[in-house]
Amino acid sequence: MNQSAGHSGSAEAQSGIVVRGVHRSFGDFVALEDIDLEVKPGGLTALLGPSGGGKSTLLRIIAGLDYPDRGAVEIGGRDATFLPPQRRSVGFVFQHYAAFKHLTTARNVAFGLEIRKRPRAEVHDRVAELLELVHLEQFADRLPSQLSGGQRQRMALARALAVQPEVLLLDEPFGALDAKVRKELRDWLRRLHDEVHVTTLFVTHDQEEALEVADEIVVISQGRIEQVGSPAQLYDHPANEFVMSFLGPVTRLGGVLVRPHDIEVLTDERAGAVQVEVTKLLRVGYEVRAETRAQDGSTPWVQLTRAQVAELDLAEGATVWLRPLVATPFPAGSPRAPEPVPA
Amino acid sequence: MVDVRTVAPAPVDARVRRARRRTTRTAWVLRLVAIGYVLALVALPVASVVQHTFADGLGPVWEVLTSDDFLAALRLTAVVAGIATLLNTVFGVGMGVLLVRYRFWGRRFVSAVIDLPVSISPIVVGVALILVYGTYGWFGGALEDAGFRVIFSVPGMVLATVLVSLPLVLREVVPTLEEAGIEQEQAAQSLGASAWQRFWRVTLPTIRWALAYGVALSLARSLGEFGAVRVVSGSVAGESQTLTLYVNDSYQEFGPDAQRQAFAAAFVLMAIAVALIVVIAALRPQEERS
Ligand SMILES: Nc1ncnc2c1ncn2[C@@H]1O[C@H](COP(=O)(O)OP(=O)(O)OP(=O)(O)O)[C@@H](O)[C@H]1O
Ligand SMILES: [Mg+2]
Numbered sequence: 001m002n003q004s005a006g007h008s009g010s011a012e013a014q015s016g017i018v019v020r021g022v023h024r025s026f027g028d029f030v031a032l033e034d035i036d037l038e039v040k041p042g043g044l045t046a047l048l049g050p051s052g053g054g055k056s057t058l059l060r061i062i063a064g065l066d067y068p069d070r071g072a073v074e075i076g077g078r079d080a081t082f083l084p085p086q087r088r089s090v091g092f093v094f095q096h097y098a099a100f101k102h103l104t105t106a107r108n109v110a111f112g113l114e115i116r117k118r119p120r121a122e123v124h125d126r127v128a129e130l131l132e133l134v135h136l137e138q139f140a141d142r143l144p145s146q147l148s149g150g151q152r153q154r155m156a157l158a159r160a161l162a163v164q165p166e167v168l169l170l171d172e173p174f175g176a177l178d179a180k181v182r183k184e185l186r187d188w189l190r191r192l193h194d195e196v197h198v199t200t201l202f203v204t205h206d207q208e209e210a211l212e213v214a215d216e217i218v219v220i221s222q223g224r225i226e227q228v229g230s231p232a233q234l235y236d237h238p239a240n241e242f243v244m245s246f247l248g249p250v251t252r253l254g255g256v257l258v259r260p261h262d263i264e265v266l267t268d269e270r271a272g273a274v275q276v277e278v279t280k281l282l283r284v285g286y287e288v289r290a291e292t293r294a295q296d297g298s299t300p301w302v303q304l305t306r307a308q309v310a311e312l313d314l315a316e317g318a319t320v321w322l323r324p325l326v327a328t329p330f331p332a333g334s335p336r337a338p339e340p341v342p343a
Numbered sequence: 344m345v346d347v348r349t350v351a352p353a354p355v356d357a358r359v360r361r362a363r364r365r366t367t368r369t370a371w372v373l374r375l376v377a378i379g380y381v382l383a384l385v386a387l388p389v390a391s392v393v394q395h396t397f398a399d400g401l402g403p404v405w406e407v408l409t410s411d412d413f414l415a416a417l418r419l420t421a422v423v424a425g426i427a428t429l430l431n432t433v434f435g436v437g438m439g440v441l442l443v444r445y446r447f448w449g450r451r452f453v454s455a456v457i458d459l460p461v462s463i464s465p466i467v468v469g470v471a472l473i474l475v476y477g478t479y480g481w482f483g484g485a486l487e488d489a490g491f492r493v494i495f496s497v498p499g500m501v502l503a504t505v506l507v508s509l510p511l512v513l514r515e516v517v518p519t520l521e522e523a524g525i526e527q528e529q530a531a532q533s534l535g536a537s538a539w540q541r542f543w544r545v546t547l548p549t550i551r552w553a554l555a556y557g558v559a560l561s562l563a564r565s566l567g568e569f570g571a572v573r574v575v576s577g578s579v580a581g582e583s584q585t586l587t588l589y590v591n592d593s594y595q596e597f598g599p600d601a602q603r604q605a606f607a608a609a610f611v612l613m614a615i616a617v618a619l620i621v622v623i624a625a626l627r628p629q630e631e632r633s
Contacts, residue, residue, distance in 0.1 A: 065529050085532045092533040098526035102548040111544075112534035156530075163534055 015076025015166040016041040016199055017062055022071030024057055031057045033223040034071070039167075039201050039216075044193045046214035047203045050246070054223040055203040059169050062201070063092045076166045091160030091198075095172040097152045099144035105155050106131065106140040112163035130158040133192070150181045154188075161196065170202035174209070182206075186213050207247050211235065219243050253300040258324045260303040265290070265312055266321040273321035276300065281309065281316055290314065292322065389613065396610040399603070407607040415581045416589040416608070423497065423572070423585060424565035427504035431561045435512025436554065440546065442513075443520040457513060460506040468506050469574025472499060495577040500585065503571035508564040515557030519550045556626045563619045566612065586612055 017039040024032040031054045039045050047055045060066040062073055064085035072081045080088050100108050106127050113123045131137045134154040144152055153173060160168060173189070174182040190213050193200055204210050210217045211231045219226040219234065219242075227239040238244035241257050251260045254274045266273055276292035279299070283289075288309045290302045300322060304314075314320070396404060407413055441447075442454055460468055476493035477483045486493055493499045527549065531541045547554075569587040576583040578592060586608055594605035 063533055065533070085529070086535045086537065088533075090533055092530065094526050094530060096526065098530040100527055100531070100545060100548075101523075102551075111531065111536075115531075115535045115540055115544075159530075159534065 016043075017167055017201065018072075018074040019058070019062065020072045020074070022058070022061060022068040022073065024054075024061060024066070024068050031223050032061070032068070035220075035223075035225060037218060037225060037228070039199060039218075041199050042197045043215045044190070044200045044202070044213060045216045045218060046210035047201060047218050047220060048207060048210040048246070049205060049220040049226075051205055053205075053221045055205070055220055056171055058220065059092075059171050059201065059203055062167075063090050063169050064088050065092070089163075089166040091163065091165035091168040093153070093156045093160050093168070093170040093173050095175045097144070097149075097156045099147075099152050099156060101144055104141050104143055105136055105147065108144065108155055109158045109162050111159060116163065126162060130162055133161075133195070134158040149177050150185055153177065153185065157189075157192075161198070165198065167199040167201065170200065172203050172205070175204075182209070189213060211247070219246060221246070249303070251300045251302075252298060253322055253324060254294075255298075256324065258326075260289075260301055262325045263300070263302045264323045264325050265302060265304065265308070265314070266323060267312060269321050270323065273323040274300075275319065275321050278314060278316055278318045278320060281314065292320070392606060392609050392613060395602075396606040403603050404607045404610075407604045408611070410604075412580045412584070413589065413604065413608060416584045416586045417611070419497070419500075419584065420566060420586040423500045423504050424562060424568075426501045427508060427565045428558060428562045430501075430505050431508055431512050431565075432554070432558055434509070435516055435557060435561075436547075436550070439513050439516035439520055439550075440542075443517055444525065457510045460509050461511075465503075465507050465568065465570030465572075466574060469503055469571035472503055472506075472571070472575050476502070494575050495583060497583075499575040500572050500583070503575050504565045504568050507568050507571050508561045511561040511564060512554065512557035515553045515560070516550050519553040520546075523549045552626055556623060559619050559623045559626065563616055563623075566615055566619075 017037075019035055019037040022032055022035045023030075035054075035058060037058075047058065049055050057066065061068050062075070064080070064083060068081070072079060074080060075088055075090065085092075100111065103111070109127045109130050110123050113126060118126075127140075128137070131140055134157060136151060136154055136158065139147060139151060139155075144155070147155065153176075157170075157173070174185050177185065186209055189202075202214075211234075214231060216228065217231055217234050218228045221242060227234060227243045229237075234243060235247055238247060244250055244257055249260050250257050251263075252258075253263060264273075269275065274294055276294045278290055279293050280291040281288055282291065283306075286306065288304045288306055290304055290309070291299060292301065293299050302322065304312075308314075312320070438453075438457070442450060473480060473494055475481050475483070476486065476499060478487060478494070480494075483494065491498075493502065527545050528541050531545045536544060567587060568585075569591065572585055573588060573591070576585070576588065578584050578588045580589075580592065584592065590605050590608045590612065593601045593608065
């Protein structure tokens with residue numbers, strides 16, 4: 001499953017997460033179906049999948065906030081299946097921060113250390129260090145209600161890091177934030193991870209977030225793992241139609257799934273090209289989205305630049321021929337479609 | 344650059360001013376009615392108690408307040424209300440956590456049953472207690488054989504008081520617990536906190552204002568309880584007479600001395616109630632702010 005080499009840099013011994021045959025159902029509904037997964041030590045791994053796919057359930061089982069019907073969880077080489085959360089050495093960051101509302105930022109971060117009865121001076125120094133790491137030094141004495149969403153999220157991260165967990169689990173850490181803050185925090189998380197190197201597994205249903213930040217992506221859907229690999233592997237060599245359509249834009253041309261930017265537009269008929277009529281030219285920022293209709297009634301669309309449109313002299317109503325630039329990346333007939341299977 | 348000039352405020356149209364004025368004539372009438380109603384219902388009786396209490400000056404009042412019977416009643420009230428409130432607080436917090444955090448069979452039934460004692464008349468509560476714990480009740484005989492007397496003694500009075508104020512703490516705590524959700528506790532758990540540490544460091548601080556409010560309410564209710572306690576106490580002066588019973592018994596005795604005792608004790612009860620209301624009012628905004 002893990003093809004690429006281990007994370008670079010850190011010399012200290014690190015612990016990964018191993019999940020073996022984990023199964024979890026709620027009544028008749030199977031949320032996780034015999035999941036096998038290895039999360040590399042020191043890596044930043046994304047758990048990506050559509051809503052209801054079982055991401056949170058898996059993360060909660062790893063954290064010990066839920067228990068599997070069967071299967072085992074190992075953290076840092078030790079069996080943790082039946083350990084309570086407080087003995088797993090896991091840092092958990094909730095989507096909605098779960099800040100201790102009655103404590104200041106500094107006391108929030110200090111919580112785990114105070115529980116461990118560390119000397120006051122040590123707690124103080126460590127908290128100061130962490131607040132600096134997450135750029136919240138000047139907010140140390142504020143209550144969570146006086147922080148912005150992004151600041152609260154960073155506080156939650158510092159709080160989880162304070163106790164030096166072996167692994168860090170983040171459940172949609174930026175899910176509740178607006179697009180711009182999300183992007184900033186995403187870059188920041190990447191940099192932070194390069195500094196701290198703690199094995200990190202984060203849940204997201206945003207493929208862009210996963211592609212940009214993660215060393216490795218685990219695609220999960222309907223309680224099953226679809227594919228594990230580096231962002232490039234997944235994007236270029238998706239294992240099936242589901243992964244391909246989940247990781248980026250797709251369109252169907254002549255019955256084959258292709259990326260709309262991997263389509264060649266021709267003004268004359270050639271072998272392997274499909275004749276279509278341009279129905280609409282839609283400018284989206286610096287790109288143009290050309291919607292077309294083929295004779296078989298299908299409506300493939302192509303992603304072009306404005307320069308390309310000008311060069312081809314494309315206009316609505318024109319007849320052109322479309323041809324995929326790359327071969328279908330996965331063997332024909334791989335079954336799973338992106339639509340959810342009706343229960 | 345923005346050109347900054349001081350401009351005289353443009354005159355506002357009279358119609359705009361009228362529309363902006365929040366208090367219409369109807370609102371004034373409604374206010375007067377509300378104030379009049381509250382005055383007639385609360386302020387007048389309170390004022391009359393104060394007036395009767397101090398009609399002959401401070402001397403006689405002081406005499407009552409230092410009399411043995413009054414002090415015994417005051418002590419008994421403090422003991423009964425204190426124990427009852429303590430029990431209700433422990434019960435309210437424990438039950439609140441149980442009802443909100445756990446789904447168990449019969450949960451809704453339990454929740455409904457807890458409201459029962461406050462919805463039925465205190466007299467009925469008192470009578471029911473006698474039927475269960477009285478000498479000829481279900482357990483009364485057995486308990487008395489074991490040397491433990493419930494009815495006509497302090498345990499019975501505590502029991503009656505607990506029952507009539509049973510859900511007051513619980514009902515304050517439950518919405519706060521529900522609103523806070525379970526994530527903070529789970530976060531604490533993953534940070535290494537044991538169940539006990541989670542309770543002290545997360546749950547309790549989360550509900551503290553609601554709890555304080557519930558305790559104040561429960562204490563006020565316990566101090567003022569009359570009906571149920573009357574039935575189970577026997578009301579022997581200096582022995583099993585709480586302040587409310589003292590007021591009642593004195594008032595029903597004729598003669599100026601007895602009347603004075605009744606009013607002085609009533610005044611004390613009222614003063615405590617007012618103090619509690621002030622505490623409650625001070626706690627309310629705290630709770631809303633957090
Ligand atoms: N306590 C529960 N009881 C019953 N069903 C549950 C419970 N928790 C989760 N499920 C179901 O399990 C499935 C997976 O849920 P999960 O929360 O893991 O999804 P997710 O991948 O995290 O989705 P999202 O991206 O929306 O957070 C969902 O269909 C959900 O309805
Ligand atoms: Mg989720």
